[in-house]
Amino acid sequence: MSSRSWCVLVVLTLGAALPLQAQQTAAELLRQIDSLAPLVEEAARAADAARLERVEQRRASIATRVQLDTIAVRGITLVTPRQDAAAARALFEEVWDQEFGGLESRSLSQRTFTFQTSTYDIEEIEVDGVREQIVAARWHSSAEVKNRIRAAMARAISAELGEVGLGRWVAGDPFTEREPAEVYRELVLAGSQAVRRCLGGAIDACSDALGLGSRADIVSTWYTPVERRDRVLAWAGYDPVRGRFNAPGRWTIESRRAVERCAGLETEDACDGFIDPAYTSWAPLAPHIRETVVARALEMGGLTAWTRLLQDPEMAPGDALAYAAGAPLEELLEAWREWVVAGRPDVHAGLAGSGALALLWILIFAALASRSTRWRFN
Amino acid sequence: MSNAIELVDVGWTADKAFALSDISLNVPMGAIYGFLGPNGSGKTSTIxxxxxxxxxxxxxxxxxxxxxPKDMKSILARIGYVPERPHVYPMLTVAEQLRYHxxxxxxxxxGWAKELMGRLELDADRKISRMSKGETGKLLLLLALSQRPDLLVLDEPTDGLDPVVRRDVMAAVLDYVSETSATVFISSHLVHELERICDWVGVMDAGRLVAELPMQRFKNGIKRLRVDGAPEVLEAFPFVVLSRHRDNGSGSTETWIVQGWEAPMRYQIETLGATLRDVADLDLEESFVELLRSFRPSTTAGAD
Amino acid sequence: MYQPMLYLHWKQIRVALIPLVVASFGLPLVAVSGLGPAPGSTATSLSAYGIVELTRLWLPVFPALAAAIGATLALSAWNWDHRLGHVYALSLPLTRVEYALLKMGAGMVLALLPALAMWLGAHAAAWAVALPEGLNAYPNQLAFRFLLAIMIAYSTLFAMAAGTVRTTLWIVGLAAAFVVGGLLSADLVLTQVGAFERFDVVGSVMDWLYRGTGPFQVFTGNWSLIDV
Known part of the structure; x- marks a missing residue:
């Protein structure tokens, strides 16, 4: 948390405590907070200055040890220690060609990357404009390093998607690699009938669960009434057993009553008023799960997939994905589902190895125990 | 091989206060060897x-x-050991302890274990933790004897037992010895207990083995002499004067405790101008006490 | 020789072991209690997420119970020998190695009892809950992990207790000194020079002990009875 955030937090806390001390109106309270604003701004300025000074000192300290170069790899600006420059250039070019088909992207040219093969702490320097940092220490494999570069470049490129169409659908960067096992677990635990059906092989349900469909009754497709209730209660922080809210102060009497009606499932649609499918947080699968669909689309689409993906950011998500994948959406979703199901984790994986290791240790301890001496008396 | 147990110049230090020094001990095969010594003299440590x-x-x-200890495994297979303090598991019953052992x-x-159990009046189902000291002592002996040992090592086996149990225990040992040619090494500070059964005796004091000889020689070899007119300085005798002191109110009469005395030695005393008035036998306990007294220039401390 | 040794160990430990065996049987059942109706029932079940989260609350208890059983087995194995001064054991015609291994083997067999109880309890627990689609019960894996953890705890403490009191105190003392010294040096020195992350010796050793190839790795694995 930045110094500025701390100052604001302190002020807000003080502000929140004030009504307890005196019966003040909200307007009075706001006036008081406003009167503190210059103070807060001054404190924030001082904190920023101090931080910049520390950064400068750190930069100077590192500069005495490491000679940094700024190089251009095609359109990318790269800050790297001098001895790593050649490796950085080669790796970036290789990844660019093999993973992105040499895609021309203005996002790439607008960003600066840092690359280092050792822990010089240069990542701690805020080189102006740096958005992506790649550490490739000696214990990282080359595949791992390439993956980091790929992810960093993908993050930069994906900014071009903006906040419409697919960009809005994934609500963030679509290129974080996720383990299929992790995705499988989230799908099983999602608490959604649509997701369960999707796992069972119903591709239309996958489309619904991922929010790719355009059905009006999407909420009832996503959840059974009980599941809807569970979602709402979890969101509201309401404990149905105790009949209590975790933070009752957050709610008006009316909304509390609505939550209680939902908890009792007084009517079939008692919970529906809370769930707005336009917000991704109500969808059964979070944006980071959606990102894995994008990743599959890029995989299916080959070297030119990126180019197609960025071609029309305003395209509907389903269409954009199908276009990038170069295949119908159903085919893409089937591939995605297969990827997820194949990733079903063996939750007790490694138990046999643990057994062998334990046996080895037991033998070692037995050997140590057998060293028990017969010379017990002084 | 004529010795069941043989210690040659064995030394062992417990701490600053106690050590066993230069113990050379020989227990002949088939002997009943009494190991005497006061409490803390080093008997248990030697065992x-x-x-x-x-x-x-x-x-x-x-x-x-x-x-x-190199061949300890095969050695211990032939030894029946009754330690100073009970070493058996109290949660077991007599029968379970026998099976374990x-x-x-x-x-x-x-078969013999069962017979002995009857003779020693031990209840097979009785839990060891509920047994009296005497019963525990009998159990320990039962364990040691039933393994048919060639050597019985008994460390104060009757210590703290009542006379009836003590008699039963000693009787069982003697019966076993009479049936077999086993060697018995028995330590005790109760001299009279060993007097009747041992044919060899070793005496410990303050970490030293002060005497080791056949019981007969031990019993007969230490005498009390009453001597008149003995000179201040004695020349070398073929016997050892363990102690001498002037009798109270009897002029020049002295009492000598001697070891290795034989009747013809009277002449040697008389050549000094002294007169031997009386020669008396000491019982084992008196001999033991006099022997220890002669070896103790000052008070010693030790651990058993 | 082995059978009487096993019987002796059983007699020594049964008072403590029987409640632990019962606990081993009961723990999986307690962990799933309230998670929903039995199979075939029409009552509403908890969601998959709810079931996994609720059983997760009990996860630390399983390795803790295994450690407690291992410790009880190990300490009881040597307890009476220590109390009787090892005189009996040393007067028996077997080498110290044979004696220690016989004793250790006896404890290993006794460790099967709580593991078996856990296996039965875990199967009963798995049967007692109607699992939503996608969730599975792993009673065999749980019981096996439990057995391994008991055996590791047992053998570690058995080896320590097999030494003389002096040796044991040395080991415990050195371990304590290492942890305390390591923490102090990390706090006082390394943090000051800003190198805590790189030279966190205690952290690295603990990591190796519990996560790497160290002996206690089995304690930190997945103890789930119910999982995806």
């Missing part, structure tokens, strides 16, 4: 040394000609 429980600082130990000894005689 633990040859039982392979203590590591000697110097010297060598062998049992049945085998080196201790029997499993380690190839020569275990189950």
């Amino acid at each position: 633990r040394l040859f039982m392979g429980m203590l590591k000697p600082d110097r010297g060598s130990i062998s049992i049945f000609g085998r080196a201790v 029997a499993s380690f000894f190839r020569l275990w005689d189950d």
Whole structure:
């Protein structure tokens, strides 16, 4: 948390405590907070200055040890220690060609990357404009390093998607690699009938669960009434057993009553008023799960997939994905589902190895125990 | 091989206050060897040394000609051991303890164990933790005898037992010895207990073995002499004067305690101009006390 | 020799072991209690997420119970020998190695009892809950892990207790000194020079002990009875 955030937090806390001390109106309270604003701004300025000074000192300290170069790899600006420059250039070019088909992207040219093969702490320097940092220490494999570069470049490129169409659908960067096992677990635990059906092989349900469909009754497709209730209660922080809210102060009497009606499932649609499918947080699968669909689309689409993906950011998500994948959406979703199901984790994986290791240790301890001496008396 | 137990110049130091020094001990095969000594003289430590429980600082130990502790496994298979304090598991019953013990000894005689159990009036189902000291003592002996040992090592086996149990225990030992040619090493500070049964005796005091000889020689070899007119300085005699003191109110009469006395030696005293008035036998306990007194220039402390 | 040794160990430990065996049987059942109706029932079940989260609350208890059983087995194995001064054991015609291994083997067999109880309890627990689609019960894996953890705890403490009191105190003392010294040096020195992350010796050793190839790795694995 930045110094500025701390100052604001302190002020807000003080502000929140004030009504307890005196019966003040909200307007009075706001006036008081406003009167503190210059103070807060001054404190924030001082904190920023101090931080910049520390950064400068750190930069100077590192500069005495490491000679940094700024190089251009095609359109990318790269800050790297001098001895790593050649490796950085080669790796970036290789990844660019093999993973992105040499895609021309203005996002790439607008960003600066840092690359280092050792822990010089240069990542701690805020080189102006740096958005992506790649550490490739000696214990990282080359595949791992390439993956980091790929992810960093993908993050930069994906900014071009903006906040419409697919960009809005994934609500963030679509290129974080996720383990299929992790995705499988989230799908099983999602608490959604649509997701369960999707796992069972119903591709239309996958489309619904991922929010790719355009059905009006999407909420009832996503959840059974009980599941809807569970979602709402979890969101509201309401404990149905105790009949209590975790933070009752957050709610008006009316909304509390609505939550209680939902908890009792007084009517079939008692919970529906809370769930707005336009917000991704109500969808059964979070944006980071959606990102894995994008990743599959890029995989299916080959070297030119990126180019197609960025071609029309305003395209509907389903269409954009199908276009990038170069295949119908159903085919893409089937591939995605297969990827997820194949990733079903063996939750007790490694138990046999643990057994062998334990046996080895037991033998070692037995050997140590057998060293028990017969010379017990002084 | 004529010795069941042989210790040669064995030394062992417990701490600054107590050590066993230069113990050379020989227990002949088939002997009943009484190991005498006051409490804290080093009897139990000596036993633990040859039982392979203590590591000697110097010297060598062998049992049945085998080196201790190198051949301990085969040695212990032939030893029946009754320790100073009960060492059995209190949560077991007598029968369970017998089964446990029997499993380690190839020569275990189950029939004899049962017979002995009857003779010693032990209840097979009785839990050891509920047994009296006497019953526990009998159980320990039962365990030691039923394994048919060639050597019985009994460390104060009757200590703290009532006379009836003591008699039963000693009787069982003697019966066993009479049936077999087993060697018995029995330590005690109760001299009269050993007087009747032992044919060899070793005497410990303050960590030293001060005497080791056949019981007969021990009993007959220490005499009390009453001598008149003995000179201040004595020349060398063929016997050892363990102590001498002037009798109260009897002029020049002195009492000598001597070791190795024989009747013809009277002449040697008379050549000094002294007169031997009386020669008296000492019983084993008196001999033991006098022997210890002669070896004690000052008070010693020790651990048993 | 082995059978009487096993019987002796059983007699020594049964008072403590029987409640632990019962606990081993009961723990999986307690962990799933309230998670929903039995199979075939029409009552509403908890969601998959709810079931996994609720059983997760009990996860630390399983390795803790295994450690407690291992410790009880190990300490009881040597307890009476220590109390009787090892005189009996040393007067028996077997080498110290044979004696220690016989004793250790006896404890290993006794460790099967709580593991078996856990296996039965875990199967009963798995049967007692109607699992939503996608969730599975792993009673065999749980019981096996439990057995391994008991055996590791047992053998570690058995080896320590097999030494003389002096040796044991040395080991415990050195371990304590290492942890305390390591923490102090990390706090006082390394943090000051800003190198805590790189030279966190205690952290690295603990990591190796519990996560790498160290002996206690089995304690930190997945103890789930119910999982995806």
